[in-house]
Structures are given as C-alpha cells and as structure tokens.
Amino acid sequence: MSAFTALLTRDLRLAFRQGGDVANVVAFFALAVILFPFGVGPDPDLLARISAGVLWVTALLAALLSLERLFEADYHDGSLEALSLMPVPLEIQVLAKCTAHWLTTGLPLTIVAPVLALVLHFDVAGYPALIAALLLGTPVLSLIGAIGAALTLGARRAGVLLSLLVLPLYIPVLIFGVAASEAAALGLESRPHLLLLAALFATSLALAPWAAAAALRQALE
C-alpha cells in the first residue's frame, strides 16, 4: 500500500471511528440554509432568486468550520511531526489529507445540496450544473482551506483567524460556483463558469499542497 493510500485510509478510518464529523458538517449546512426563509420570508420567487447564492455561501461556511480538524489533532499528539519525518514528500501527504477531508466534507455537502435546493425553490433545470459546480468547487475549498489550517496551527484564536484568512481566498470559487449554478435558471450557458471552476481546481491542486507543506514545515520547526 502506498504511503498516500495509507494516510488517506488512516484519516478515513479515524473519521469513521470518531464519528460525527460528517454529520456535523451536513447538519450545520442544513440548519444554516433553513435559517434563510426565516430571515427573508417564504416567498418562493425571492427564495429561488437567492437559492444558488445561499447554498454556496452556507456550503462554504460549513467547509470552513470543518477545516480545523485537518491538522490540529495530528499537531497536538505528535503525529504531524512524525509524518513530516517520513520518507514521503510532505506535499503528497497534504494531498492525501485533503482528499480525506473532501470525502468527509465536500462530498457529503454535494450530495445533500440538491435536497436543500428543493427547500429554496431552486430551479430544477439547474441541478446538473449545481452538482457539477459543487463537485469541482468543494475540492478547491479543501485545498485552499488546508493552507489556512496549516498556517494557523498553534495560533491564538486559530478558529476565527482561519476564517479571516481563508474566506477572501474562497471568493473566486464562490463567484464562479454560483454563476454556474444559476446559469440554467437565467437561461444562460453554465459551461464557461464550469470551465473556470475546473481551472481553479487544477491550479489549486498544483499549488496548494506546496504552500500548505511549507506552512506545516515552519509550524514544526
């Protein structure tokens, strides 16, 4: 078994045994979305108009809340230090952990989003684009989030600081993700936005592990 698979399996096994991680993320997502009709009123047209934006912003926040557990536990019990001493590039290890994070955060969000979209009267014609956009965008959230999580290891008030660092960097994903999702409802093409999301995905896949590994190394120094 390669080191990448070993680390990925370990993280998934831990998430499965310690339980609650996936449920927490999904529960927060659902609750936050449900708050909006209470806030802006139940008018179906208004809700449909804001549905794509609401889904993406709340998905983003849900992903943000789950970022802390990416490196925190390993940092505090010495596993991160031990991992950095393995003869495997730290960048590959970051990629493995981001994959595990996405499987327990981004993927569940993508699966639940269409259900919540019903609640917001999201235009059904937009479903394929919504799901495609989430599939492309949520990994970017994990990758960029990993940089923030690595930078704030051991910082005072790391949780709030993490939000401050990561949310501005999430804005492009949010913009293109929403644009792709509501393109169908507006009678427009979603392809250009999906392509831009794919470009963001490719770029973050190439660069984020490198930046996160650099941040981890200086956290362990």
Add this chain to the structure above:
Amino acid sequence: MHRFANPARFMRLSAVLLPWCAAAAAVFVAIGLYGALFVAPPDYQQGEAVKIMYVHVPSAWLASLVYAVMALASAIALIWRHPVAHIAAESAAPIGAGFTFVCLVSGSLWGEPMWGTWWVWDARLTSVLVLFFLYLGFIALANAFDDRTRGSRAAAILAIVGVINLPIIKFSVDWWNTLHQKASVFVMGGPTIATSMLWPLLVMATGFLFFFATLLMLRMRAALLRAKVRALRFGM
C-alpha cells in the same frame, strides 16, 4: 542584496534617504493637489466631486503596489531567512491597509453626493475591500503567535499565497461585476482620462509612493530598534 542584510547598514542608509523621501512626498502631493483642484476641469456630470478621484485612484494603485512589495519582501525573507525582510513586510502591511482604507472611504464619499448611496459594489471598490481583508489577515497572523518568528514566517507564506490569489480574485470580481451589470448602472471608473486630468493623477500617485517609502523606513527603523532593545534585555 546581502549588503542590506545588516540592520546597521539599513539604519545608516535610511537615515540618509528619509528626509529626501519625506520632502519628495510633500512636494509631489502638493503639486498633485494643485493640479487636481485648480488645473483639472470639473466633470460636466459630477461637478467638483469628481476630484475625489485624485485621492481614490492613487490609493487603489498604492494598495496593490504595497501588497506586491510585501510579497516580495516575504519571498526574500523565506528564501534567505532574512530578519530585515520580515520586518519590511510587517512594517509595510499597516501602511497598505491604510491605503485600502483611504480608498474605500474616498470611494464612499464619492458615491454619496453622486448617487445617494454610501456604498457601490463596483469592481474596483469590491476588489479593494477584499484586499483590505487580505491585509488584515496578514497583520492578524503575524501577531497571533507567542513565538514572534513563527508569526513572521507564517505571515510571509500567507503574503505569497495572497499575491498569487490577488489576480484571480480581481478577475473573478470583474467577472461578477459584469454578470450583474444590470443592477449597477453607475460605474465609478470615471470618464476616459484627458491629459489635463491624467498628470495630476500620476503626480499624486508618485507623491503617495514617496509617502509610503517614508513611512516604511520610519516603521522599519522603529521595529529594528525595538528588536535591539529586546535582544539587550533578554540576553539573546
């Protein structure tokens, strides 16, 4: 470059440059203001209020430029493990944040008499708003650790990540702006610039640049002196 590594050298160099930069800043800003207020014509639509542009636009330029300087200093600091470069980046950050703040406030002051709103979601203002938060993030991260060196290094990595993301964020904000163009009829970019309006703009920008250099050197000198005091007190 390693000639400037030595803090003592920087102190000597900055002691010489400081008065000149300060004087240049004062001169350029004075000329720019004169040009802006008395030479450039008022806009036929917006009247004299368009003159806020002469503060608003150069602030935006400096805000981005200072971030680039911060990122460059951070890269130098990380590659060559340079304490002075870290100090340069951390001293520049609040100045850059100040420029973004001035840009946002001047933008707001421009919008109110014109369109009756204190905020307009146009591409430039929105990008500068995001840039403001990038600056805040850098400052917060640098100060978030008990170990000062750790904070400096983490912030340096953040600055480099930020400078790579900045064009992407700008592009996406421009895209977002055009997508929702029907909502915002008013564009704050201003009319196409005639020469009589352009030169005060450039002069103001140059003045701001010298102002930045002056402030940066002042802050770096103070930071280096503080570090020296710490070293003496705690026997490092």
Add this chain to the structure above:
Amino acid sequence: MAAGELQKSFTGEGLACRRGERRVFRGVAFALGAGEALVLGGPNGSGKTSLLRLMAGLAQPEQGRIAWDGTSIADDPVAHRARLHYIGHQEAVKLALTAEENLGFWAQMRGTAANATAALRRFRLDPRATWPARYLSAGERKRLGLARLLASPAALWLLDEPTTGLDAESIEILLAVIAEHRRDGGCVAVATHAVMPLPAAQAVSLAPHATGRQA
C-alpha cells in the same frame, strides 16, 4: 582528518541553533559511527531537544553542517528521513486505532512490510495488540511509541527522553533493544536527564555551549 574519523557515518560540526529569537547554543560538534551511541546531556534549556531535531532535519541549523557519510543531510532530506527513526516527547499514537493499526500505519508510511507483531511482543504489548489505544495506560502508550523502532528498520535512532514514564522493566527492554540495534551496526543518539547505562557511549554535554540565560 584522522583515519578513525573517516568511518563516522553521522557527523556534525560548528552547529549553532536558534529557537524563536533566542540563540540556544553554538559551536557544538559530534561524530557517531556504526554501532555507537551518543548521550546528549545538559540542564533544561541547553538545547538537547533542539540538537536532536537538527539531527533529524526537522529544523535547519543557524550555522554549521550535519552530514551522513560525508554528504550534508540538507542535500537529500528524503533519503535522510528514510534512514532514521525519531521518537520525540509525544507518542504520536492515534487513540481510535488499535496498537497493531498504529504500528502498521507507520511501517506503511516508511514503505516497509509491517513487523508489528514482533515489535509489540518485544515491548510486551502483544496482549494489547487489538485494543484501541485509548484503553492503554500512559506507560503502555509510551511503549507503543517506542515500538515504532522495531516495526521497520532504520540505521539511525534519535530518541528524546525515551525513559520518561517507563517502569524499570520497560527501561531494561529499551536498553536491550538499543544494544541489539548497535550490534547490528545501527547508531543511536539519546537526549536524556536520566542515567542511561549505555555501554561505551560518547557523552556530549550542551551546558558549555549554551548561550541562553540560565533560569
């Protein structure tokens, strides 16, 4: 260089270390050959852990150079990590995984077949092999952390206070394991306050090199 020194696999010279803004030590040197042991001593704050971390490549020295077989370890950090075990203060044990799974994971990361069963048996943990680590006592978790040493091979062992939290019998086992490792040609560096009777061990005291203020 004298002929004897050419045989030293693991050497360091002129090492200075800075933690945060504080210079911890300067002018430290060591030379470790196959089958040899090095004990790092010195008062708190003298930098024993810092030196061990430099040896592992976790941090870069401010000055000086560490080399394996003449090549600086900074030139090929991955190869250096492949040849060492570093056991720090924390056990790096995942409480939700069993003892076996913990050891198996580290062996997989190092790309070797897991020798978990033998390692657990040597440290008297085989009755606990299938227990989730959360049910192990503190001493047992410490032993589990040390069992990594046997779960996969490595030439260089770097141990930071390995006897903390161990009972007398476990310390005997550790000493025996170290002795076997040395017999097989491996080398070991230990940072410790405790008296560790390692036969024919070199001692490096960091006290004279420390530059931090005494507490």
